Amino acid sequence: MSPLSVLIVGAGPAGLMAACELARRGLSFRVVDKKAGPTDLTNAAAVHARTLEIFAHVGIAERLVAAGQKWTAMTVRSGRKAAVHLPLDRIDSSFGGSLLVPQSVTERLLETRLTELGGRVEWLSEVLTVEQDAKGVRVSLTTPSGVEVVESAWLIACDGLHSLVRSQVGIEVEGEDIESRYLVCDVALSSTRSPREVVAYAGDGSILGLFPLGDHLYRAIGNLTDPDATKAVVETEIRSLIEARSFGEFEVDEVKWSSPFWIHSKMAKHLRSGRIFLAGDAAHVHSPAGGQGMNTGIQDVYNLSWKLALVTAGHAPESLLESYEAERRPVIRSIVHGTEALTKMALSKSRLRRWLRVAVMGWLNSQPRILGKIAARLTQLSLGYRGSPLLLSQKGVRGLRPGDRAPDVVWRSTSLYEALGDQVHTVLIFSGLEPRKGDAERIQALEKRLQTRFSPLVRFVRVEPKETGRLGILVDEDGQAHLRYGLPKGGLAIVRPDQYLSFLAVRWSESEVEKSLEVALGSCLAVPVQR
Numbered sequence: 001m002s003p004l005s006v007l008i009v010g011a012g013p014a015g016l017m018a019a020c021e022l023a024r025r026g027l028s029f030r031v032v033d034k035k036a037g038p039t040d041l042t043n044a045a046a047v048h049a050r051t052l053e054i055f056a057h058v059g060i061a062e063r064l065v066a067a068g069q070k071w072t073a074m075t076v077r078s079g080r081k082a083a084v085h086l087p088l089d090r091i092d093s094s095f096g097g098s099l100l101v102p103q104s105v106t107e108r109l110l111e112t113r114l115t116e117l118g119g120r121v122e123w124l125s126e127v128l129t130v131e132q133d134a135k136g137v138r139v140s141l142t143t144p145s146g147v148e149v150v151e152s153a154w155l156i157a158c159d160g161l162h163s164l165v166r167s168q169v170g171i172e173v174e175g176e177d178i179e180s181r182y183l184v185c186d187v188a189l190s191s192t193r194s195p196r197e198v199v200a201y202a203g204d205g206s207i208l209g210l211f212p213l214g215d216h217l218y219r220a221i222g223n224l225t226d227p228d229a230t231k232a233v234v235e236t237e238i239r240s241l242i243e244a245r246s247f248g249e250f251e252v253d254e255v256k257w258s259s260p261f262w263i264h265s266k267m268a269k270h271l272r273s274g275r276i277f278l279a280g281d282a283a284h285v286h287s288p289a290g291g292q293g294m295n296t297g298i299q300d301v302y303n304l305s306w307k308l309a310l311v312t313a314g315h316a317p318e319s320l321l322e323s324y325e326a327e328r329r330p331v332i333r334s335i336v337h338g339t340e341a342l343t344k345m346a347l348s349k350s351r352l353r354r355w356l357r358v359a360v361m362g363w364l365n366s367q368p369r370i371l372g373k374i375a376a377r378l379t380q381l382s383l384g385y386r387g388s389p390l391l392l393s394q395k396g397v398r399g400l401r402p403g404d405r406a407p408d409v410v411w412r413s414t415s416l417y418e419a420l421g422d423q424v425h426t427v428l429i430f431s432g433l434e435p436r437k438g439d440a441e442r443i444q445a446l447e448k449r450l451q452t453r454f455s456p457l458v459r460f461v462r463v464e465p466k467e468t469g470r471l472g473i474l475v476d477e478d479g480q481a482h483l484r485y486g487l488p489k490g491g492l493a494i495v496r497p498d499q500y501l502s503f504l505a506v507r508w509s510e511s512e513v514e515k516s517l518e519v520a521l522g523s524c525l526a527v528p529v530q531r
C-alpha cells in the first residue's frame with residue numbers, strides 16, 4: 001500500500017480544514033491546489049457558532065473571533081412594515097452567536113495553523129487525472145517542477161463547484177439553478193442599525209441581505225432585476241438598489257468591490273466512490289441564504305477525518321467510513337432544500353405567498369421557542385445524525401437523543417468541551433446530584449471491562465457534583481451538566497470525537513454500553529485490523 005495515507009485536492013476552506021484535521025490526528029497527507037495561494041475575497045463571510053466550536057478544537061477560534069465581527073441578531077423585513085427579529089445571542093453555545101469575517105481571513109488562519117502543525121499547501125499544483133483500484137488512488141499532477149504521479153490510500157476531493165475529481169469518478173449531481181441573476185459586493189454603509197445585526201429585506205420579487213463586517217464595511221447580496229445587466233451598469237445600480245430596498249435605513253458611502261453571480265442548488269448523488277470522498281462545494285452548492293456553504297464543507301471534513309484516522313491506524317474496519325455518506329448526505333439535503341425554499345419564498349412575486357410571508361413573520365415574533373429553534377438551525381447547532389448507522393439505540397433522555405450534538409457546559413475554570421477534547425470517544429459517567437453509595441463498584445467494573453476492550457480508543461470522565469480530590473473527575477458546579485443532559489439522578493453518555501452523542505441513558509448495563517461503543521466505532525475490534 002502507498003505510504004501516503006491521504007491526498008487532499010483543493011485548498012479552499014474545506015481542503016485547508018481537512019489538512020489541519022489530518023495533521024492533528026497524525027496522518028500522512030499532501031494537500032495540493034492549482035491556485036497560487038489562498039483567496040483574497042470576502043466570499044463566505046458567515047462563520048456559524050457550530051463551526052466556531054470546531055475551530056476551538058483546531059486552535060483558531062480565538063484568533064478568528066478577534067479578527068471578525070460578532071453576529072448576535074438577524075432581522076428579516078418583508079416590505080416596509082413587517083419584520084421578524086431573530087436573536088442569536090441566546091443559542092446553546094459558549095460563543096453566544098455567530099461571526100462575520102471575510103473568507104480570506106478564515107483561509108489565512110487555517111493555512112497558518114496548518115504550518116504550525118507541520119503541514120503545508122502545495123500551491124500551483126493541478127490535478128489532471130484520477131484513477132483508483134481496491135488498494136489505492138493514483139493521480140497525475142502538474143507542479144511548478146513538472147508532471148508528477150502521486151499515489152495515496154485515500155483521496156478527499158475539496159476541489160469546489162466544478163470538481164474535476166467528481167466528474168472523473170463519475171458521481172452525478174442532482175438539483176437545479178435558481179433563475180435570477182445576483183450581485184455580491186463589499187460596501188461601506190452608514191446606518192443607525194446595530195453593527196452586530198444582519199438585515200435582510202424581501203420585497204416584491206427582490207431580496208437584499210446586508211452582513212456587517214466591522215468598520216462600516218458590509219457584505220451585500222441581492223438579486224438584479226435586469227438579468228442582462230453588464231458589470232458597468234451593475235456598479236451604478238448598487239447605490240440605488242441598497243438604498244431603495246432598505247427603505248433608506250442604509251446609505252452607501254463607497255462600493256469597494258462587486259461581482260455578479262448565479263445561485264446553484266445542487267448536491268452530489270454520492271459522497272464516496274471507493275477510496276475517494278467528496279467534501280465542501282464539490283459535494284454541495286446552495287443559495288447563500290443563511291451563509292451555510294462554507295460551514296457545511298467544514299462540518300463534512302470534521303465528520304470524515306476522525307473516521308479516516310481510526311481506519312488508517314488500523315483501529316477500526318473500513319466499514320466505519322460508510323457512515324460518512326450516511327450521516328452527511330441527509331444534513332446536506334436538508335440545507336440545500338431549506339436554503340432553496342427560503343430563497344424562492346423571499347423572491348416570490350405571488351400576492352398569496354407575500355401575504356403568507358407577512359402573516360408568518362407576525363406570528364413568529366410571539367413564538368420565542370420556535371425562534372430559538374430557527375436560531376439553532378441557522379447556526380448549525382441543531383444539525384445532527386439521529387439516523388446514523390453508528391447508533392445502537394435511538395432512545396434518549398428528555399428531548400436529547402443519540403445522534404444529537406452533545407451540549408457544551410461552561411464552568412468558571414473550564415468547559416465540558418475542553419474536558420472532552422476531540423481525539424477519542426469519551427464515556428461520561430454522571431454520578432447524580434446526590435451520588436448513591438454502591439454505584440462506585442459498578443462503575444469501576446464497567447471502566448475495567450471497557451478499558452480491556454477499547455483502550456486507547458476510549459476515555460472515561462466521571463462527572464460529580466463535588467470535588468473529591470480523585471483524578472479524572474469533572475466537578476459539575478451547580479449541577480449544570482447533570483441537568484443539561486437530563487441526568488440529575490445519574491446516568492451515562494458516550495460522546496464521539498466530533499461531539500455527537502452515541503449513547504445516552506439513565507439506566508445502563510455493561511453489555512449495552514460495550515455494544516454501543518462497538519457500533520459507534522464501526523464494529524471496532526480491540527486489536528488493530530490486520531491488512
Ligand SMILES: Cc1cc2nc3c(=O)[nH]c(=O)nc-3n(C[C@H](O)[C@H](O)[C@H](O)COP(=O)(O)OP(=O)(O)OC[C@H]3O[C@@H](n4cnc5c(N)ncnc54)[C@H](O)[C@@H]3O)c2cc1C
Nearest residue numbers: 010012013014034043044045127160280281291292293294
Ligand atoms: C460571492 C460568494 C459569497 C458566498 N457567501 C457565503 C457565506 O456567506 N457563507 C458561506 O458559508 N458560504 C458562502 N459562499 C460559499 C463559499 O465561498 C464556498 O462554500 C466555499 O468557498 C467552499 O469551500 P471549498 O473549500 O469547498 O471550495 P472552494 O473554496 O471553491 O475551493 C476549491 C479549491 O480547489 C482548487 N481546485 C479546483 N480544481 C483543482 C484541481 N484540479 N487541482 C487542484 N486544485 C483544484 C481551487 O483552486 C480552489 O482553491 C459564498 C460564495 C461566493 C462565491
